[in-house]
Amino acid sequence: MNFLHSHRPFEILLVEDNPGDVRLTREALRDTSISHHLHVVTDGVEAMTFLRHQGNYTGAPQPDLILLDLNMPRMDGRRVLALLKKDAKLRRIPVVILSSSQNETDIQSAYELQANCYITKPTDFEQFMGVVKEIEEFWAVTAELPLVAKQGQTN
């Protein structure tokens, strides 16, 4: 489905430990006309709990898109990506790596782990917000996404 004329909001899971980047992302998404819900977790452990509908997240919706930082405490984005892409139910959710790392090894290994795409965070605020909007525009409007399982289902 695509979300331009959708009956339900675009569900985005942001996995990001930097509060400044979280705020910029939230603001950028607020600026667009696409109805969305932004869920934020700040490390990989919380991300997996959210996606598996465990702990505080038993009623959480399955996201349509995951924005995943790489460098985070406890469990980093590389580990999350590996777990997601091994999971038969979760691997279909597009994962956009959004990282400050421009390291070629990080880029190569993200694609090796089947990240859908890798995007480097601009350091400039305006450009950062512009990139977030482009991400939403592409994945919510240009691309078709799979219909997801209903909210709260654990299997």
Next chain:
Amino acid sequence: MPTPHYIRPIEILLVEDNPGDVRLTQEAARETKVHNNMHIVSNGLDAMAFLHHEGRYASVPRPDLILLDLNMPGMDGREVLRLVKSDESLRRIPVVIITSSQAEEDILRAYDLQASCYVTKPVDLDQFIKVVKNIENFWLTIVKLPIE
């Protein structure tokens, strides 16, 4: 918007059997500000020969991005996707499915097989061009491709 800095043209493999769609896609790619070369094959067998540098494709470059139609004669895009993703030397290459199919099972299967994304071809010509430009804008100027 800061464009990723690539030191050489981006090599794109377009796997598409409809000549009209090929032409539109080529024209849109020419207008993108990131220098790119587009290589065309019209069926799955040629796509795999290209990717494996077989026969007349012995000296072709490795694509940085694959644009893949689903419905083609002989070997279709679904099979190409499966083969690319099970090949250690090819699986890192992002594959963008561009197809007229809106079937939910095609969409789901593409993402399950780890296509990078799935885009439906609009029937309207102007919309089609717009969509191809959106794809090229996103994948060539926003995304960092795994350049080898």
